[in-house]
Amino acid sequence: MSPAEEIKRVAMTDEEIEAAHLGQAPILDREIELIEYDPAWPALYEREAARIRGALGPVATAVEHVGSTSIPGMPAKPILDLLLVVADSAREAAYVPPLEAAGYRLDIREPDWYEHRVLRRPESEIAVTLHVFSEGCPEIERMLLFRDRLRSDDADRELYARTKRALARRAWKRLQHYADAKTEVVEAIIARAHSPAGRDDG
Numbered sequence: 001m002s003p004a005e006e007i008k009r010v011a012m013t014d015e016e017i018e019a020a021h022l023g024q025a026p027i028l029d030r031e032i033e034l035i036e037y038d039p040a041w042p043a044l045y046e047r048e049a050a051r052i053r054g055a056l057g058p059v060a061t062a063v064e065h066v067g068s069t070s071i072p073g074m075p076a077k078p079i080l081d082l083l084l085v086v087a088d089s090a091r092e093a094a095y096v097p098p099l100e101a102a103g104y105r106l107d108i109r110e111p112d113w114y115e116h117r118v119l120r121r122p123e124s125e126i127a128v129t130l131h132v133f134s135e136g137c138p139e140i141e142r143m144l145l146f147r148d149r150l151r152s153d154d155a156d157r158e159l160y161a162r163t164k165r166a167l168a169r170r171a172w173k174r175l176q177h178y179a180d181a182k183t184e185v186v187e188a189i190i191a192r193a194h195s196p197a198g199r200d201d202g
Contacts, residue, residue, distance in 0.1 A: 007112075007113055007114060007138075011180040011183070012176050012180060014173075014174070017174055017176050020108050020109060020110050021107065021108055022106060022107060022108070022109060023107070025174065026174070026175070027173060027174065028172050028173060028174055028175055028178075029171060029172075029173055030171055030172070031168060031169055031170065031171055031172075032077065032167070032168035032172060032175075032178050033077060033078070033168075034075040034076060034077060034164060034165065034168045035075065035076065035077075035078055036075055037069075037071075037072060037073050037074055037075065037076065038069075039072075041069040041070070041076075041080065041126075042065070042070075044080055044125060044126055045065040045069070045070070045080060045082065048080060048082060048121075048124070048128055049063040049065070049082065051102055051103075052082070052084060052099070052102070052130070054102075055098040055099055055101065055102040056084075056086075056095055056098055056099070059086055059087075059094055059095050059098075060084055060085070060086065060095075061085045061086060061087065061135055062083070062084070062085035062140075063082060063084055063085075064082065064085075064143075064144060064147075065080075065081075065082060065083075065147075066081050066082065066083045066131070066143050066144070066147050067079075067080075067081025067129075067147075068081075068164070069081060070147050070151075071147065071150045071151055072151065073157065074150065074157065074161055074164075075161055075164060075165060078126060078127065079126070079127045079128070079129055080126050080127065080128045080129070081129050081131065082128065082129070082130045082131070083130075083131050083133070083140065083143055083144075084130055084131065084132045084133075085132075085133055085134070085135055085137075085140060086132060086133075086134065086135070087134065087135055088115075088134050088135075089114070089115045089116065089117050089132045089133055089134045089137075090111070090115040090134070092106070092117065095132070096117075096119070099119055099130070102121075103121045103123060103124070104119040104120065104121045104128075104130060105119060105120060105121075106118075106119050107119060107120045114133055114134070114137045114138075114139055115133075115134060116131065116132065116133060116139070117131075117132040118130065118131055118132070119132065131143075142190055145190055145193045145194070146186060146189060146190050146193065148193070149189055149190070149192065149193035150189070153192075156189045156192065159185065159189070160182075160185060160186075160189060163182060163185045164182065167181050167182060
């Protein structure tokens with residue numbers, strides 16, 4: 001599978017979630033904790049990005065702040081989401097051991113979805129989730145397009161915030177189920193980002 005081939009993400013079953021986790025996939029069975037935007041988050045990102053770049057050197061071709069903590073004014077889970085781009089995310093030996101030495105642990109492996117990897121660093125001022133993709137992966141552009149749209153468009157930012165707050169009030173068995181429930185709104189925002197003149201707020 002070439003990184004340039006787009007693979008549509010669909011809602012994950014419990015079995016798929018369990019299979020992707022290297023250990024036991026956590027059970028939530030409660031509402032989602034959202035907190036108001038913290039102006040300290042960008043500085044925490046910069047510090048974490050420096051840690052990653054220091055551990056990986058040129059292996060890290062890009063490190064980006066993504067997720068709700070990267071959107072000023074957006075309520076978010078108290079988890080810092082980062083995107084790491086490497087030459088080939090399937091070649092774990094190139095980046096996982098140095099990141100483990102820097103306090104990360106490999107938590108999720110998804111070979112059928114762009115060879116996506118997730119590492120976490122819970123022992124920090126704020127929990128950190130690191131998403132790893134290969135250069136040229138379409139999901140990189142989508143993540144950055146979504147982030148930049150929410151940073152620049154008040155209506156879509158408010159729509160996403162309302163969606164998050166409404167869904168967060170429900171009890172979810174797993175965090176992934178909450179993420180999957182936002183897909184329809186996320187896809188609509190990305191579509192408008194691709195064609196800003198085509199906005200339809202109906």
